[in-house]
Amino acid sequence: MSINKNYKNWPDNKGYFGKFGGRYVAETLMPLILEVEKNYNKLKGNKSFIKEFNYYAENYIGRPSPLYFAERITKDLNGPKIYFKRDELNHTGAHKINNCLGQILLAKKMKKKRIIAETGAGQHGVAVATVCALFNLPCIVYMGEKDIERQSPNVFRMKLLGAEVRSVNSGSKSLKDAMNEALRDWVTNVKDTFYIIGTVAGPHPYPSMVRDFQSIIGKEVRKQILKAEKRLPDILIACIGGGSNALGLFYEFLNEKRIKMIAVEAAGYGINTNKHAASLSGGRAGILHGNKTYLLQSKSGQIKEAHSISAGLDYPGIGPEHSFLFENKRIKYVSATDKEALDAFKYCSKLEGIIPALEPSHALAYLIKIAPKLKKDKIVVMNMCGRGDKDIFTVAEKLNVKINE
C-alpha cells in the first residue's frame, strides 16, 4: 500500500496530513508543544499508560458504550439497518470525555499544575472540569459569551465541578474566540499549564493525539457489530464541527475502502447563506489556531463568524485530517441545516426515547434523508455522540415553548 493510500500513516513527522496540519504557533509556545509531542510519543505505546486509560474508561466513563439497533427508526425509514453508537451514555453525556481522560493523564505525567480549555457547547468544558475534579487539578475554561447564554446548564455544571468559567467577549464571542483566549492564557502561563484541546485541531500533535484518544469509539464498534451482525457495516455517519467524534468513529476503518463514510457539517440557515458552519462545503484552506486547514474566511483572509443552532458545531474551521480526507475523497462531506437538525431532534426523541444533542441531530437529519433510498440489507452505524439535555432551552425557544428557569 503506498503512503498516499494508507490513510493511517498520517501525520508525517512535522504534523502534516498531506498539506494540512503543521504547527503554526508563536515561538513562546513552540518549546512547550514540542514537549507535549515528545511526552505523548513516549506514553502512547506505554503499557501502564494504556492500562490506566482503560481502567478509567471502563470504570469511570462507562465504556464500552453500547451499540444499539435503532429498531423503530429503521422500520420507519424503511431502509438499511440503523445502529447508534451510544457515546451519549458516557459519563458527562458526550464523547468528549474520552479525549479529556487521555490528555489529563498526559498532563499528570508531565507534572503540570494547571489545566485550561476552550469550550463551545460546554460538553468539552464539562468533561475537562470533570477530569480535573477527578485528578485534583485547578481548571479554567474559556467560553464565548454567546455560548454561556445558550448553554447555561453546562456552565452551571462546570462551576459545580470546581472549574472557573471565563467569559470571552472578543470577536464572535463563541468557540473560535474561546480558543484564542485559551491560547493567550497558555502563552502567558507556559511553565505550569497544560492546554486540553477538545477537538482534532490545533498545533501538532493535538490533531492526531485527540484522534487517537477518540479512536476507541471505532475500535469498540468493530467488535460490537461483528458480534451483532457477523460483518462490518456498510456506512458510517457522524456530525462534524472540529471533527473529533467523526474521526473517533471512522479512524479504525479508514483503510477499509468498502466502508462508506459520511460526515455531516452544520449548514445553519443554509450553505448558500452567510450563516453556516460548513468549513469544507463553504470554505477554503488557511491557517488558524496552529494548523493549516479549511476555514470560513473572507477574500482577504479574515476569519468569518460561523453560525449553527448547535454550539458544538459553531466553529469556522475543521480538523486538518478532515481537510486531507476531504481532498482525497475518502470521506463524503455533506451538510444539514438548523431546521433539519431540529426535526431530527424531535423525531429521535419520539421514536427511540433518546433525546439526542443538536450535534448528532445533524447526522441523523442527513441519515433520515438518504435512508429510504438505501437497500434494506445495508448496515449503517451513526455516532450518537452527545445527549440533548443541554439543548432543551435552545430547542424550547425555537419551538416557542416557555420553560420555567
Add this chain to the structure above:
Amino acid sequence: MNKRIRNKFLTKSKKLITFVTAGDPDINTSLKIMKNLPIYGSDIIELGMPFSDPMADGPTIQMSSQRAIKNNVDLNKIFYMAKQFRKNNKTTPIILMGYYNPIYNYGNKKFINKCAESGIDGLIIVDLQPEFDQELYNLSSKKNIEFIRLITPTTNNTRLNNILPKAGGFLYYVSITGITGQNSANLNTLKKSIKELKIRTKIPICVGFGIKSPKQAGLISKFVDGVIVGSSIVKIIEKNSSKKIIIKKINNFVNSLSKAINK
C-alpha cells in the same frame, strides 16, 4: 542583507522601533501617523497587518485590528500605504508584522513581489516558525526582505540552533511569556537573558512586549540595540476620537521615547 535595515544599525545609537496597525483609525490618519514617526524619532516602523484572530496580542492590539478590518484594510491597502510613505522617505525601514493567514491567502509569491515593489524591508510573522516557512523564506531572501525572528524566554538552545541561521535584520526579543500590552519584564532577568543571547549571535537585538513608558524604554535600551513599543502608541488611538489630537499625542509620545533611549 537589506540595505535600509543594515544602514540603521551601522550607527551606535539605540534604535526606537514603533508599531502601529495599518489603517487604524483610518487609512489617511494612519498614513499621516506613519509619516510622522521618523520625524519624531522612530528609527524603524513596524506596520501591523490586521488579522481577525491575533492570538499573541492583548486587547489593545486586538481592538486596533478590529478597527482596521472594519475599514476594509487588506494587504493591497497596506502596500498602497507603504508606497505613499516611500515617496518622501527612502531610509526608514518598514517591517510588516502580523499572522500568516492573510499572506497565505494572498499567495506567498505575489505577497513577496508586492513587498519588494512597495519598499517593505522585513517581515515578522508571529505564527510562522523556521520549520514551516521554507517557501516564503526562500522567496523573501531573493528579494532582500528580512525575516525578523522572535526569541522568547522559553526559547532553548535547540530552538536557537533552528532560528539563528534563518534570522535576518535584527532579533526581536520578547521580554515576557505572554501577549502584547500586558506585563513588563523584570529588568535583571531580562538583562541576563540578553547577555546569554549575545554570546550566541552578532545580529542586533531589540526588545519588545510590555514596554510602556519612556522611562522603561530608557532603562532597557542601556543593554540592547533597540526597543520596540506598540500597544502604548496604539492605545492613544483607542482613547481619542479627534484625529488631530491622536497625531499630536503620538508625535509627542514617540519623541519622548526617542529622547529617553538616547539620553
